[in-house]
Amino acid sequence: MEIPHMYIFDIKTIALTVVFLVISSMMAVEFSRQVKKNTERKKRRIALYSMLLAFTFLLTHIFVIISSGVPFSTGNFYSFLLLFYAICSIGAYAAFSLAQREITNTPQYILTSLLIASSIMIAEYTAFFFIFSDAIEIHWTLTVLTSLMVSVTSFSLLRFLMQITNEDIYEFIKKYKYWGSVSGGIALGGIPYIVLSSMLPITEGAGIQSFLAPFIYMALANLFFMLVPDLFGEKLIMKNVQSHLSLFSHNPDSVFRVDLEGSIRNVNKEAVELTGYTANELTGLHFIELIGSSEEGKKIRKYYRKVLSGETKVIETTLKKADATFAEVRITAVRIIVKNTTVGVFGIVRDITEQKKADRLIEYLAYHDELTNLPNRRNLEKVMARLFIKDETFSLIYLDFDRFKRINDTFGHSFGDKILVQIGRELEKVIPESCLVARIGGDEFAILVTEGNKPEVVAADVVKAFQTPLYAGGMEFLITASLGIAHFPDDTNDLELLLKYADMAMYKAKENGTNNFQFFDESMADQDVNKFELENDLRNAINNDSLTVFYQPKYNSNTNEITGAEALARWKHPRHGMIPPGVFIPIAEEANLIVPLERMIIRQVFRQLVAWKEQKYEVPRTSINISIIHFYQEDFVKFMQKSLNEYDLVGELIEIEVTESIMIKKEDSINEQLQALREIGIEVSIDDFGTGYSSLSYLSKLSVDRLKIDQSFVSHSQENREIISTIVSMATNLKLKVIAEGVETESQIDLLKSLGCQEVQGYYYSPPLPSNEYETMMNREFLAN
Known part of the structure; x- marks a missing residue:
């Protein structure tokens, strides 16, 4: 059979074939990048894209077969379609899969390229063998040349496909993607024609240029296609080098x-x-x-x-x-x-x-008190937890400073902060190095006493240290400490509960007169009351006038006669029984209830005085404690005068006790208030004298009647003999009366009498008494006289 070989190389036919394969190349590039970007169901995507790409190749080859002018067997046509489509699908799947990988060595790259070339050759030769079975005449020289050219195309194709698949999209890559797709399509477009040239007989008279034309075309197409990956690769290398240099240098x-x-x-x-x-x-x-x-x-x-x-x-x-x-x-x-x-x-x-x-500073601040630089509660809890894990025993001392709130109320929190700094320094001096002192908040501190140290010794040292006045802002203050001690694990192995137990013991120390320490015992836990609950109950008790007044008699130590009494607030809670003043007075101060509480006590005292007068008792002067906050109320003097008028009482029956801290603030206006009280007969006594502001130059300028020596001096009267003597002597020189509180022993009485202090108050004579018992005592003395 004579075959019109020249029609195979028709320029229009080749051009259309190239167009088809350029489109296929662009699809292949885009499909490969889509697979790289979307990792979900990767195999399914590759299979789908491979089938679509194989279909475009099939259409291209159908066009080549029909337009070639070579007779073909229609009987094998459908077999050709199926076989060619299957081989192309497998080859496309392999190409897509391999393009996703980073091929890093030359042998692997060569083998992969040859695998793609083999797939193309098998598909082409098998397809054309079936379709042109009647006209096959293999030219082995041309077949070898065809194989070489297809291999060259595969090398360039794989390199370009890997580059474009595994690189991010930069602007220059978009340009090379289109150039590569076009040049790849041109190269692929020549493959069917060189395969046909190596399989079909050469027509007589066609000339050597006729069958070499497809190979020349392929040589030029491959040369052009090889330039694209080379230029693209150079560009990528330059980009990577610049990126590397930028990363390194900049x-x-x-x-x-x-x-x-x-x-x-x-x-x-x-x-x-x-x-x-x-x-x-x-x-x-x-x-x-x-x-x-x-x-x-x-x-x-x-x-x-x-x-x-x-x-x-x-x-x-x-x-x-x-x-x-x-x-x-x-x-x-x-x-x-x-x-x-x-x-x-x-x-x-x-x-x-x-x-x-910065991290160390943040950590330091997280575990230290900003004001005193002592460890804070978080730090204390961390150390306690560490000892807990090690199963080591330790004790916890909880301490609070008596009268500190007065300093804050009088001088302000900034001045109070200075005192706290001083307190922190003193505590660091006193406690052993192996122990830890921490500020919990406000004027509350804690000391962790480790094994080998006795908590009672540490507590006693702290109490003793704060019996000496502190100096701040050019002034001297005596701020005593109350301490509570709890043991781990004897009292509890719950660290949070241990803090609470030490706190309870500290409040017990306050109830026992402050300036001492107490160990926790189980009875304290039974007496523990929720402070929020107490605050609400206290507010209701004030509103309902359900607090009561006890009276502690004052005596002349020479004659043993009653000279007066101090009115003291007492609260019998309906569920918890008697709540100590050391518990509810601080709650009243914190909850801004102290003014209504004291005014309620004043009215109760006035009613009681009226009742005693109606019974014809000669009632001595009764003193009432007035807080600094209350004294600073603008209407305080008016309230006292109005209340006296309301109950038809004279001021000579009343004495108010204020702390010496009032002498600091607004001296002129304070003096006016004091003078106004004295003008209506009310005497003024300075309570806790010697424990607060100690610039005694103010004393001579103020309108006061009596100095009350604080019990902290009286309880250690022999040690404080000179202080007591100085106070008595000063009071005598200023023509002021003097009284000592907290008297408990005969030796204290003897010492006070020898120093010229005759008026006393304390448990030696009588504890605070309910009004009826105090009335009985007055009646007994009245009858005796």
Whole structure:
């Protein structure tokens, strides 16, 4: 059969074939990138895209067969369709799958390219063998040439497809994607024609140029197609080199390139600035020489070995600078890999010295009190938890400073803060080094007493230390401490409960007259009451006038006669029984209930005085405690005068007791108030004298009648003999009366009498009494006289 071979190489036919295959190439590129971007159901996507691409190749080859002018067997046509489609689908699937990989070595790249070339050759030859079975005449020389050209096309195709698939889209890549698709389509478009040229007989008279034309076309197409991956690859290399140089040279962190032996080969300018060495001095230096200590050096060597084995980790260490100072740094190290071989390490070093300082400051502030710099509650709890884990015994001392609220109310919180700083310093001096003192809040502190130390000794030392006045702002203050002690694990193995138990014991110490310490016992837990509940109940008790007044008699120690009494608030709770003043008075102060509470007590005292007068008792003067807050109320004097008028009483029956702290604030206006009270017959007594503001120059200017020596001096009267004598002498010189409180023993009475203090008050004569018992005592004395 004579075949019109010339029609196979018709330019229009080849052009249309190329157009079809350019479209197929663009589809292949886009499909491959879509698979790379979308990792979900990857195999299913590759299979779908492979079937679509195989269909475009099938259509292209149907066009080639029909337009070639070569007779073909219609009987095998459908078999050709199925077989060609199947082979193309398999080849496309293999190409898509391989394009997703990073092929890093030449043999693997060659084998993959040959696999693609073989798929193309098998598909082409098998298809044409079936369809042109009647006209097959194999030319082996041309077949070998065809195989070489198809292999060259496969090399270029695979390289381009891998490049375009595995690179991010930059602007220049978009351009190369289209150029590569067009040149690839042109190269692929020649393959069916060179395959046909190697399989079909040559027509006589056609000439050598006739059958060489497809091969010349393929040679030119392959040459053009090879340029695209080469140019594209060069562009990518330049991009990667520039990225590398930018990362290295313009990195805000220090970058060191280190070889496998650990010697520094290159550094950026930030590394020079960090270390203080020049680039030449750093080059050739072993990185260990920049590490701070031998221990750190061992740690870094171990880290370096792990990095070389493939681990990418971050480590923090110290770096020794050229000037012998140190910087704290964070190192991120990654391997440098060239052709699958590790050739060195990049160390990215960040100076974190300031960050570490900030972190340490934050941690310090988190675990220390900002005002006193003592450990705070969080720190205390952490240490307690550590001892708990170690199963070590310890004691907890909870302490609160008596009368501190008066300082805050009188001088303000800023001045109170200065006192707290002084308190913190004193506590640090007193407690053993192995113990921990912490500020819990306000004027509350805690001491953790470790094994080997006796908590009662530590507590006694603290009590003794604060019997000496503190100095702040040019003034002297006596602020005594009340302490509570709880043991771990004897009292409880619950750390939170331990704090609570120590707090309960501290309140018990306050109830027992302050300036002492108490151990926790189980009975205290039974008496514990919720403070919020107490606050509400106290407010209701004040509103309902359900607090009562007890009276503690005052005596002349020479005649043993009653000279008066001090009215003291007492609260019998309906569920909890008698609530000590040391508990509810602070609650009243914190809840702003102290003014209504004291006014309720004043009215109760006035009613009682009226009742006693109606019974014809000669009632001596009764003193009532007035807080600083109450005294500073603008209507205080008017309230007292109005109340006296309301109950038809004279001022000579009343004495008010205020602390010496009132002498600091608004001296002129305070003096006016004091004088106004004295003008209506009310006497004024300075309570707790000697424990607060001690600039006695104010005393001569103020309108007061009596000084009350504080019980803290009386309880240690022999030790404080000179202080008591000074107070009595000063009062005598200023023509003031003097009284001592807290008298409990005969020896105290004798000492006070010898120093000239005759008026006394305390348990030696009588505790505070309900009104009826005090009335009985007055009646007995009245009858005796």
